[in-house]
Amino acid sequence: MNESRRLFIGGAWEAPSGDERLEVISPHTEKPIAAVAAAAPADVDRAVAAARLAQDEGAWPRLDPAERIEAVRRLTELYRPRRREIAQLITSEMGSPISFSKFSQATLPMMVLDAFADIAASFPWEEVRPGVFGQDLLVRRESGGVVAAIVPWNVPLYLVAGKLAPALLAGCSIVVKPAPETPLDSLLFAELIEEAGLPPGIVSILPGDGSVGEALVNHPGVDRVSFTGSTAVGRRIAAACGASLKKVSLELGGKSAAIVLDDADPATVAAGVKVAGLMNNGQACVAQTRILVPAARHDEFLDALAAMVEGLVVGDPEDPATEIGPLVARRQQDRVRSYIEDGGREGARLVVGGTDQPSGVGCGWYVRPTLFADVDNRMKIAREEIFGPVLSVIPYRDDEEAIRIANDSDYGLSGSVWTADGARGLAVARRVRSGSFGINQPYSMDPAAPFGGVKASGIGRELGREGLEAYVDYKAISGAPRTEPAHHAD
Numbered sequence: 001m002n003e004s005r006r007l008f009i010g011g012a013w014e015a016p017s018g019d020e021r022l023e024v025i026s027p028h029t030e031k032p033i034a035a036v037a038a039a040a041p042a043d044v045d046r047a048v049a050a051a052r053l054a055q056d057e058g059a060w061p062r063l064d065p066a067e068r069i070e071a072v073r074r075l076t077e078l079y080r081p082r083r084r085e086i087a088q089l090i091t092s093e094m095g096s097p098i099s100f101s102k103f104s105q106a107t108l109p110m111m112v113l114d115a116f117a118d119i120a121a122s123f124p125w126e127e128v129r130p131g132v133f134g135q136d137l138l139v140r141r142e143s144g145g146v147v148a149a150i151v152p153w154n155v156p157l158y159l160v161a162g163k164l165a166p167a168l169l170a171g172c173s174i175v176v177k178p179a180p181e182t183p184l185d186s187l188l189f190a191e192l193i194e195e196a197g198l199p200p201g202i203v204s205i206l207p208g209d210g211s212v213g214e215a216l217v218n219h220p221g222v223d224r225v226s227f228t229g230s231t232a233v234g235r236r237i238a239a240a241c242g243a244s245l246k247k248v249s250l251e252l253g254g255k256s257a258a259i260v261l262d263d264a265d266p267a268t269v270a271a272g273v274k275v276a277g278l279m280n281n282g283q284a285c286v287a288q289t290r291i292l293v294p295a296a297r298h299d300e301f302l303d304a305l306a307a308m309v310e311g312l313v314v315g316d317p318e319d320p321a322t323e324i325g326p327l328v329a330r331r332q333q334d335r336v337r338s339y340i341e342d343g344g345r346e347g348a349r350l351v352v353g354g355t356d357q358p359s360g361v362g363c364g365w366y367v368r369p370t371l372f373a374d375v376d377n378r379m380k381i382a383r384e385e386i387f388g389p390v391l392s393v394i395p396y397r398d399d400e401e402a403i404r405i406a407n408d409s410d411y412g413l414s415g416s417v418w419t420a421d422g423a424r425g426l427a428v429a430r431r432v433r434s435g436s437f438g439i440n441q442p443y444s445m446d447p448a449a450p451f452g453g454v455k456a457s458g459i460g461r462e463l464g465r466e467g468l469e470a471y472v473d474y475k476a477i478s479g480a481p482r483t484e485p486a487h488h489a490d
């Protein structure tokens with residue numbers, strides 16, 4: 001079993017202040033695979049003090065942006081050859097099928113680092129604007145200070161990369177708190193950060209439980225908080241940031257709809273929903289778990305979806321053939337199974353799946369891929385984020401009703417439309433209230449575009465140019481001498 005007794009504080013490996021440890025347990029075997037030092041609130045003080053010092057007295061926030069871009073590119077190059085190892089590590093920690101981990105868990109974070117370095121290279125760090133008083137103004141984008149980044153376990157390193165890369169490029173220092181289920185990938189990443197040779201104080205990685213997250217959020221030395229996770233915790237964090245007037249960005253839950261139009265092909269829809277609704281064992285904030293099908297062709301689409309769900313390969317996530325692995329923890333298995341019970345109680349028709357262990361699987365936190373039909377959008381299974389392999393088919397009469405049902409949700413994160421007519425699909429896409437959308441595909445998650453939600457799905461945007469804007473503070477200067485502004489970093 002792997003053991004790690006140190007914390008990465010301000011760029012150096014330090015002894016933790018307490019002797020608490022986090023055990024990482026394989027969701028497939030239910031056996032421990034590693035133990036790591038758990039941070040305590042006193043370690044938060046040390047990390048924030050180092051981050052503060054680097055901001056207030058260090059060179060990092062005031063470097064030419066080109067030098068920070070160079071540092072992120074060095075990190076990317078150190079990351080590149082480690083992708084296979086990272087994919088395996090994340091699969092072992094949280095149960096993503098290895099076929100999913102290779103790209104989404106391991107390669108995508110590297111693409112995020114790369115994309116942000118490109119965005120920073122053409123970012124208007126300084127611009128001159130004509131003022132209405134007849135005088136030009138110099139508008140600067142400066143470091144946003146000390147960042148607390150709190151991430152969940154579902155796509156752990158991808159989420160760290162989406163916060164760490166723009167924070168570093170903007171000149172911030174950052175303290176990352178990975179989820180207790182998935183500290184190992186962040187600690188491996190810390191080794192790469194150390195190798196990349198960032199100045200002291202810029203990055204800390206503190207595996208720990210919610211108390212570490214809370215200490216970070218409430219710390220007076222932290223300027224902004226970037227959180228990804230449940231809407232319930234997001235609300236608490238937003239309230240704490242409101243009280244202390246910290247800037248906050250929240251990427252929270254979803255209950256997205258896949259709208260199947262009456263001209264769509266059932267086999268294409270089933271193959272698309274397999275990814276859109278069930279990727280990462282259904283543990284994705286963008287999962288499209290409400291499948292809206294036209295009443296006139298209901299049975300055709302339901303049959304295709306049922307055959308797809310029935311045929312999913314469930315089992316050992318390290319097997320390349322596996323499509324659905326175990327959920328991250330027993331509490332998630334229990335939670336998802338209780339939603340399946342709720343669905344039956346509320347009158348939805350169980351077509352495939354259920355609450356028993358999938359056949360051929362002994363131990364492990366598995367849930368049978370499950371499909372409900374005759375779901376009413378008012379049912380709990382249609383309103384709440386389940387975060388497991390459970391799909392609900394909801395019939396509708398016409399396109400107007402489909403759009404109304406899609407929008408009748410507390411959330412607004414993603415969605416898709418499936419149709420033989422792209423223009424008709426785009427017309428639907430324009431009317432769904434969500435932060436992202438795909439036409440005949442799940443939303444692509446391209447790091448060049450802003451990502452985030454409306455309504456209870458969050459506040460703010462990550463990725464794209466907007467994702468870098470989230471880590472800068474603006475400064476307007478009047479009366480500046482006419483010198484060439486540093487428009488671009490390169």
Ligand code: NDP
Pocket residue numbers: 150151152153154177178179180208209210211212213214217228229230231233234236237251252253254284285332335385386387
């Ligand atoms: P949480 O939102 O509880 O946890 C996410 C992260 O926040 C973890 O690192 C957690 O640490 C930390 N945290 C918890 N409480 C606080 C706090 N008060 N202040 C600061 N940080 C805190 O997610 P769960 O893992 O409990 O999952 C529960 C449900 O949330 C899922 O079933 C799913 O519906 C949803 N979820 C949505 C995600 C998304 O991407 N939209 C991602 C993950 C979950 P700790 O675990 O130690 O409490």
